[in-house]
Amino acid sequence: MERLRTSEIIDNIRNFRTFKGISESEGFYIEVESYVPYMGGAIHAGHKLREEIRSKCILSEFERWQEEDPYTDTFIKNFPIKIIALDSRYEYDLNRDKDSCIYEDAWGKKVWNTELTEEEKEGSLAKYNEFYSVVEELLKALEFMYEKIYVYDIHSYNHKRDAYAGRNLPLFNLGTTELPRDIFSKDIDKFLGLLSKMEIEGHENYTAENDIFKGKGQFLKFITEISSQTITYALEIKKVFCDENSGEHYEEIINNLEEEFNKIVENHTKELPEEFSIHFLNNFGEKIEDLSYGEAEKICSLVTENYRKSNEGEYSKDEIEKLVSTRTPEAIIERSKKGLLIYFKNKMDEVVACGSIAMRDGNPEAKLLNVGKNYRGRGFAQKICDLREKFLKELGFNKVYIESLKFENTIKFHSKRGFFPIQTDRKLKYTVFMCKEL
Template sequence: MQKLTIEEIIKKIEAEELFRAVASDYSFTIKIDDYVPYACAAVHNGHQFRRELWPKCLHTEYERWYEEDPETVNMVKHHPIVISGMDSRFEYDLNRDPDNAIYEDAWGKQLWKEPLTTEEKSKSLEKHRNFYKVVHALIKTLEAKFGCCIVYDMHSYNWKRWDREVPTWNLGTSNVDNTRFKNSIEDWRQELSEIKLPNGIASTAKINDTFQGNGYFLKFITENFDQTLVLATEVAKIYCDEEGQIIYPEVVSAIRKGLRTCLPEHASNFYNIYSN
């Protein structure tokens, strides 16, 4: 893996070079092992939290971890194109627009002991801005090369906080063209429901049950690219003890194995339908 500037990453994408890189400020990673008409993203996978912000933060390391999406990049790491955040959403949230990317409070609790300075905010927002420069360059290249593209926007959620039965998988589709992409959305839901999980865990899948797909990552791509479908795909945190901060590697592995098979097949079907 190389350490590259934003300009160097974009230049490689535009030249359709194969590479694996971390941004020079270590804010995100990107790998392109092959140019294919689909990409995977894990924007909330990151846990890094800038050292200078530690004294100001009221949330503990565990409270931050609890609301992040750990292991989501590991679930899709074998796919050819993967982009993943490394910084915690508590520094800046890649799934919110720039004006709302830096929290003042989070899940009902004030985040900062004192307001962040303009300089502190600017550092975080520059990383947010750079990430989306790369996303734009990537999708632009894929659409130009293939005529269409599909992006699997991977997230996880804390199922124990719900007071009702919730699905293992949730697809948020309220901000994509459901009329045009109805069949691809339903096919993806069906594929997810058939992933085999260990320890007696059911693999149920629903659409717009717990989340509706209102994230900025999905909206940014959808608003800028007419031929790209973003599937906001949430998995319940059945792969960890969300209260004890323990990861279950065998469940992560099973999810990764299932996605390694069904995801490329789904992407191929999407391409065959919408590339013409």
């Protein structure tokens, strides 16, 4: 499996690239197959201890395994976005805050035969920080695309402890005490309802909210603090899929849980916004990325339809066709070779919005901003403008220009974004030249 530096992972996320790999420190696995509005996390699925501290751990591998969450990564393995811890929680617990994430003792047992050195602790804390820096970037990317996001935070728990004797323990426990339940009650109630209907052969399904666990883990707290758009479902599954006292696992139940859980997630995520993908062609450097003719045709179709529909009544038919005549697939391909092209596609592979940056006389000009008629009012134009301007700032530009059509609403849109009309030597009939300081 490819190892990825943290900077590579973050760069992939910021540019909405799909990727998969193991983190530089080998602390976690991450996969982004597509940027959908939900993701899965299995932060206690790991079992690995790094070599330099392994000899200091008093506990046997089995004792560690008992308190980890084996197979929880299996339940989310088909999610388009997933992040899975590879290190044991006994090295650093991602569900505790940074000050308490390294155990001295746990569940009544001392963990280390010799106290870890500060250097050894720093090694573990660096991996902790690496994980959360990636989670934060991933959520920023999803927040940019969607107004609501789900994170399925999957755990498991031991149920054969003496302390639980005689109790009817839930098969599924959803912890919600740290969530603003008044805001997300509909989403939470639907998930609880779906969980309660899951059929796991040989096991009664008692589903509870805040019974044995309250949902007070750091993963949920961190996400809730940085993202008001995200609901984290901290789910504890009773370890009916293995014997916590012997280590035996039950393949049929694991498969049953995985299959049924994925079905309810598919149902639950129907409440989320329509899924989209973002595509970039950055030809500001020496390497040229080619736009396929098929993609250019889709962009061309959107642009020409917009020109014809938007300009009806404003210009004559001949004037409109003159404007449209320059928007050919070939012209779009050529333009894409000389700057930046951004476009959004829906699940049907249709281009629903696009925009570009091209250089003219040494200055960057925003071009080709178009949104499909069925997708207007949903923030696509703003998103494309945000991405274009962010890109230019990163390249060191402090101004961007635009030649805008002389429609009142179009001028108003650009003015709200900080553009203002300026003088130009160009002979403009249908457009006005504008500038924005970045």
